[in-house]
Amino acid sequence: MLDQLTRGKEIDGFAVGEPMHEGGMGAIYRVTREGYDVPMIMKVPRVGPNEPTEGIISFETEVTILPTLSGPHVPRFIAAGDLATTPYLVMEWIEGTSLEEFVKGGALPVSDVVRVGAGIADALHSLHQQDVIHFDIKPANVILKHDGTAALIDFGFAHHERYPDLLNEETRAAGSAPYISPEQVLHDRSDPRSDIFSLGAVLYEMATGKLPFGEPDTDVRNRLWLDPVPPSLHAPSVPPWLQEIILRCLEVHADARYQSAAHVAFDLRNPDQVLLTARARKSRQAGLMNQVKRFWDARREHGRRLRLPNAQVSRSPIIMVAVDTTHMDDERQPAIRRVTAQILSVSAEFRLICVSVVPTTPLMDGAEASETASGIHLEHLVRLRHWVEPLRMPAQRLSLHAIESPDAAKTIVEFARANNVDLIVIGAPGPDQPDRSWWRSVASTVTANAHCSVHVVRTAGGREAEEEG
Amino acid sequence: MLVALLADIHSNLEALQACLKHAAERGAERFAFLGDLVGYGPDPAAVVDLIAGYASRGAVVIRGNHDEAVQTGGGRELNDEAHESIEWTRDALTDAQKTFLASLPLTVRNDSVCFVHSSAAAPEKWPYIHSAAEARASIEAAGATYVFSGHVHEQVLYFKTMAGKTAAFHPISGSAVPIHSHHSWLGIVGSVGQPRDGNPAAAYALFDDAKEEMTFFRVPYDHLTTASKIRRAGLPEWLAHRIENAV
Numbered sequence: 001m002l003d004q005l006t007r008g009k010e011i012d013g014f015a016v017g018e019p020m021h022e023g024g025m026g027a028i029y030r031v032t033r034e035g036y037d038v039p040m041i042m043k044v045p046r047v048g049p050n051e052p053t054e055g056i057i058s059f060e061t062e063v064t065i066l067p068t069l070s071g072p073h074v075p076r077f078i079a080a081g082d083l084a085t086t087p088y089l090v091m092e093w094i095e096g097t098s099l100e101e102f103v104k105g106g107a108l109p110v111s112d113v114v115r116v117g118a119g120i121a122d123a124l125h126s127l128h129q130q131d132v133i134h135f136d137i138k139p140a141n142v143i144l145k146h147d148g149t150a151a152l153i154d155f156g157f158a159h160h161e162r163y164p165d166l167l168n169e170e171t172r173a174a175g176s177a178p179y180i181s182p183e184q185v186l187h188d189r190s191d192p193r194s195d196i197f198s199l200g201a202v203l204y205e206m207a208t209g210k211l212p213f214g215e216p217d218t219d220v221r222n223r224l225w226l227d228p229v230p231p232s233l234h235a236p237s238v239p240p241w242l243q244e245i246i247l248r249c250l251e252v253h254a255d256a257r258y259q260s261a262a263h264v265a266f267d268l269r270n271p272d273q274v275l276l277t278a279r280a281r282k283s284r285q286a287g288l289m290n291q292v293k294r295f296w297d298a299r300r301e302h303g304r305r306l307r308l309p310n311a312q313v314s315r316s317p318i319i320m321v322a323v324d325t326t327h328m329d330d331e332r333q334p335a336i337r338r339v340t341a342q343i344l345s346v347s348a349e350f351r352l353i354c355v356s357v358v359p360t361t362p363l364m365d366g367a368e369a370s371e372t373a374s375g376i377h378l379e380h381l382v383r384l385r386h387w388v389e390p391l392r393m394p395a396q397r398l399s400l401h402a403i404e405s406p407d408a409a410k411t412i413v414e415f416a417r418a419n420n421v422d423l424i425v426i427g428a429p430g431p432d433q434p435d436r437s438w439w440r441s442v443a444s445t446v447t448a449n450a451h452c453s454v455h456v457v458r459t460a461g462g463r464e465a466e467e468e469g
Numbered sequence: 470m471l472v473a474l475l476a477d478i479h480s481n482l483e484a485l486q487a488c489l490k491h492a493a494e495r496g497a498e499r500f501a502f503l504g505d506l507v508g509y510g511p512d513p514a515a516v517v518d519l520i521a522g523y524a525s526r527g528a529v530v531i532r533g534n535h536d537e538a539v540q541t542g543g544g545r546e547l548n549d550e551a552h553e554s555i556e557w558t559r560d561a562l563t564d565a566q567k568t569f570l571a572s573l574p575l576t577v578r579n580d581s582v583c584f585v586h587s588s589a590a591a592p593e594k595w596p597y598i599h600s601a602a603e604a605r606a607s608i609e610a611a612g613a614t615y616v617f618s619g620h621v622h623e624q625v626l627y628f629k630t631m632a633g634k635t636a637a638f639h640p641i642s643g644s645a646v647p648i649h650s651h652h653s654w655l656g657i658v659g660s661v662g663q664p665r666d667g668n669p670a671a672a673y674a675l676f677d678d679a680k681e682e683m684t685f686f687r688v689p690y691d692h693l694t695t696a697s698k699i700r701r702a703g704l705p706e707w708l709a710h711r712i713e714n715a716v
Binding site: 056057060064083084161162163164165166168378379381382385386389395 | 626628630631632636638640641644646647648649650651652667668669693710713714
């Protein structure tokens with residue numbers, strides 16, 4: 001059996017060396033192989049009829065995800081054995097210091113918190129850019145490399161956006177209790193901002209030498225309501241901007257946190273750019289009554305089944321984009337779509353209205369179906385749908401309108417007003433092609449007459465071409 | 470071996486040709502047509518002939534509820550548009566083509582793989598799979614590592630882990646998904662000829678049994694031509710609208 005490996009044994013060409021770790025989930029050995037000059041380890045899961053299935057599912061998760069990852073912040077995948085017969089995973093052994101060792105001595109100086117914290121945030125951002133959420137960010141899973149960067153290890157609880165999630169149906173919250181996020185408590189395995197919460201817990205521990213939510217055996221559901229003691233109360237040397245960063249990472253609601261690990265890294269490296277809020281000035285934990293209120297709020301919000309509700313919004317802005325479906329190859333089309341995507345990315349609550357104004361055409365008898373007025377109308381709707389398809393808008397937030405009218409600008413302005421549109425996105429006049437004079441007047445007339453803001457999209461080089469012309 | 474899985478073609482020749490070309494370019498060696506070759510679309514005869522050609526070269530071809538309705542004179546249990554198109558399809562096919570449809574099996578089992586149009590739990594009753602519980606019933610009835618089916622016109626991958634948990638995964642087009650053989654899997658491959666998710670591109674999937682990997686694809690094709698053929702054939706306008714807008 002593989003879980004009875006002995007030193008000197010060889011598996012698929014890998015010579016098994018010293019055991020480094022033996023635990024409930026399996027064992028880790030140093031291995032070597034001729035022709036491989038990187039230090040390597042082999043993970044072997046415990047398998048058997050009496051072993052818990054979580055161990056093997058975690059192992060399989062890591063075997064599946066690690067080969068997809070690259071870059072300096074993760075161990076390199078070397079080889080994996082057949083899952084059914086000889087399950088093992090060989091990966092690069094990353095030289096460096098475990099953050100667990102580094103934080104053992106208590107609170108770190110602010111300069112170390114910043115340097116190490118920004119390094120972990122860089123590593124996390126690199127991971128998130130590869131469509132992977134770690135779900136087990138804690139000091140033991142961070143290696144501080146000799147070159148000053150940080151690497152993340154142990155992908156046994158990770159989630160890959162493009163792969164089936166075998167841990168999705170597990171009833172236990174996967175992760176390590178002191179660092180677990182509200183999302184993990186609620187079994188939501190789709191939100192990378194969960195890792196930002198755990199990063200906040202690690203920053204808190206580095207800055208104060210204490211855990212934000214109490215000792216490891218704490219009930220993880222306190223993540224939904226407990227207001228941690230402000231870090232500066234434990235460690236007076238923590239400046240307001242660092243407290244702001246830490247507490248922002250630890251917000252219960254993901255929307256209130258940093259939305260990207262790159263932003264955490266940026267703020268840690270640019271303290272003077274940190275926007276200070278009440279978090280920075282907080283000098284005490286919420287009082288008893290306030291904590292009780294937070295508890296009841298969480299209870300009411302998440303209900304008995306602790307489901308994360310959709311974010312409540314009092315107002316959903318409406319964005320209207322004018323698309324010229326008569327000129328689908330126009331180089332401004334992707335630019336307009338890109339800008340629209342950027343605007344929509346601000347909030348999941350925005351609503352998008354796509355409008356094409358089609359010049360009125362005379363009806364002709366006996367024409368093909370596609371040439372009749374309704375056929376043309378339908379064709380422009382199809383093109384609008386094709387145009388908007390890459391934005392992946394859910395149907396309930398999207399509407400498409402092909403409007404036949406001889407006066408595009410007037411139609412757009414009136415339609416926007418009638419539909420309480422908050423922002424119109426429209427292409428700028430193009431360079432000196434004569435057939436685009438139509439656009440010239442449309443964009444400028446809409447800008448002049450609209451009741452709301454107008455975003456005029458110009459492609460790079462458009463203005464120069466115009467000025468040269 | 471790379472197997473192309475194509476379901477719910479629905480007499481859409483342009484979509485079928487686009488998917489077959491796409492699969493051939495990626496090295497597909499075997500083909501499985503998972504039912505509903507006909508119904509709704511304007512080219513039943515050409516589609517049946519094309520698929521019969523693949524069948525003569527060893528392809529798996531499964532019977533769907535629309536294929537059965539053509540033969541039995543049924544289809545009244547379907548909606549009005551479907552029923553009207555079944556009547557139209559019956560007139561558009563030769564006896565030989567109808568005999569081919571009637572000869573198709575409800576399920577085919579090859580080693581660890583089961584092919585079926587709807588659910589292996591009751592293939593003759595055409596149940597729809599919309600939940601993990603319904604998926605699990607199909608997986609367990611098939612007793613196979615892999616079940617591939619269609620019928621619901623969407624791309625979903627269900628999996629049952631060793632611990633017995635069943636869950637759904639919504640794949641991303643073109644991204645290979647590992648499907649290890651020690652779990653059980655139900656791949657619903659989407660509709661070649663009549664997608665309904667707002668994206669008019671044809672849907673199908675490739676299964677690589679050696680790599681234990683499955684890739685779902687969306688393939689754009691000239692759907693406006695198909696829609697105008699539907700109108701010219703005098704089929705219900707809604708069917709053309711549906712092709713254009715994938716609703």
